[in-house]
Amino acid sequence: MPLTFAAMQPAHLPGAMRLSADAGWPHREEDWRLVLDISRGFAALQEGEVVATALATPFGDAAMVNMVIVDASLRRMGIARAMMERVMAAANPASWHLVATDAGLPLYEAFGFRRTGEIAQHQGIVAAVRPSGEACWGTPADLEAIIGLDRAASGMDRAPMYSALSKVARIAVLRHCGGIAGHALVRDFGNGKVVGPVVASSVVAAQSLISFAMSEHAGAFLRVDTGRHTGLGAWLAQCGLPEAGRGIVMRAGTGASGPAGPVSVFALAAQALG
Ligand SMILES: CC(C)(COP(=O)(O)OP(=O)(O)OC[C@H]1O[C@@H](n2cnc3c(N)ncnc32)[C@H](O)[C@@H]1OP(=O)(O)O)[C@@H](O)C(=O)NCCC(=O)NCCS
Numbered sequence: 001m002p003l004t005f006a007a008m009q010p011a012h013l014p015g016a017m018r019l020s021a022d023a024g025w026p027h028r029e030e031d032w033r034l035v036l037d038i039s040r041g042f043a044a045l046q047e048g049e050v051v052a053t054a055l056a057t058p059f060g061d062a063a064m065v066n067m068v069i070v071d072a073s074l075r076r077m078g079i080a081r082a083m084m085e086r087v088m089a090a091a092n093p094a095s096w097h098l099v100a101t102d103a104g105l106p107l108y109e110a111f112g113f114r115r116t117g118e119i120a121q122h123q124g125i126v127a128a129v130r131p132s133g134e135a136c137w138g139t140p141a142d143l144e145a146i147i148g149l150d151r152a153a154s155g156m157d158r159a160p161m162y163s164a165l166s167k168v169a170r171i172a173v174l175r176h177c178g179g180i181a182g183h184a185l186v187r188d189f190g191n192g193k194v195v196g197p198v199v200a201s202s203v204v205a206a207q208s209l210i211s212f213a214m215s216e217h218a219g220a221f222l223r224v225d226t227g228r229h230t231g232l233g234a235w236l237a238q239c240g241l242p243e244a245g246r247g248i249v250m251r252a253g254t255g256a257s258g259p260a261g262p263v264s265v266f267a268l269a270a271q272a273l274g
Pocket residue numbers: 023067068069070071074075076077078079080081082099100101102103104106107110
């Protein structure tokens with residue numbers, strides 16, 4: 001049966017959600033919509049049915065490839081390769097980024113991506129955690145400072161992502177000398193809530209933000225995707241969020257590698273968004 005390729009649109013979301021659910025991903029239609037709203041990409045259609053998806057989210061000079069899924073009955077036929085070719089031909093960022101599943105690794109290596117790190121997916125029912133610092137809820141007036149802090153930590157301009165997230169997330173902040181020294185967004189995602197991005201100057205500051213978010217959601221199902229290098233993993237497990245999976249951080253292109261500034265990204269917005 002021949003395939004056609006179309007620019008991905010909201011009308012494709014129910015079909016896209018069927019693909020992600022079949023792949024064991026927890027995304028709700030709202031989670032897909034949030035990514036699609038700030039991304040461009042393609043759906044492959046067979047007799048009107050969505051059988052594959054691939055998106056790219058532009059972040060200034062960088063772009064993140066995400067939501068690459070092929071219907072299980074059509075794998076190993078070159079469809080993901082065809083989708084990746086289309087997505088990467090449609091943009092020309094200095095650097096490409098993604099978080100790969102084990103299944104996606106060989107595909108991305110064929111496109112010049114190389115492994116730069118690993119993400120641990122922690123999730124579970126939050127224990128009764130006491131906030132360990134001075135974090136508090138922020139206000140919409142903090143958004144600009146938060147976007148600036150993220151730029152310093154990620155090296156990317158993720159303003160459109162933060163605008164979209166701010167409509168559905170609560171934002172915990174650490175204030176210092178009248179400015180924002182760290183932040184953590186909390187929003188509904190999949191079958192619970194996710195804490196991320198978390199941007200902070202130290203692991204202690206990140207714990208302060210996350211423990212505050214946890215204290216406000218005791219008993220809820222919470223997910224935190226954190227780089228293995230952050231050192232948060234054992235603490236998250238003690239708080240009721242054991243490791244439940246992993247992702248492989250990959251990048252391609254010539255852009256400079258991430259900044260080594262005073263703040264770092266301690267948790268991802270989503271594996272799709274970094
Ligand atoms: C990963 C995935 C998108 C690959 O889709 P696909 O259409 O089967 O991939 P393709 O047929 O285009 O294969 C592309 C290349 O990767 C290789 N490849 C694909 N799956 C592979 C696997 N499981 N093991 C080894 N190699 C694999 C193919 O050999 C091919 O290389 P080649 O062209 O040099 O032969 C698909 O398995 C999938 O949807 N998995 C579930 C969702 C997922 O994990 N997505 C990745 C998110 S990061």
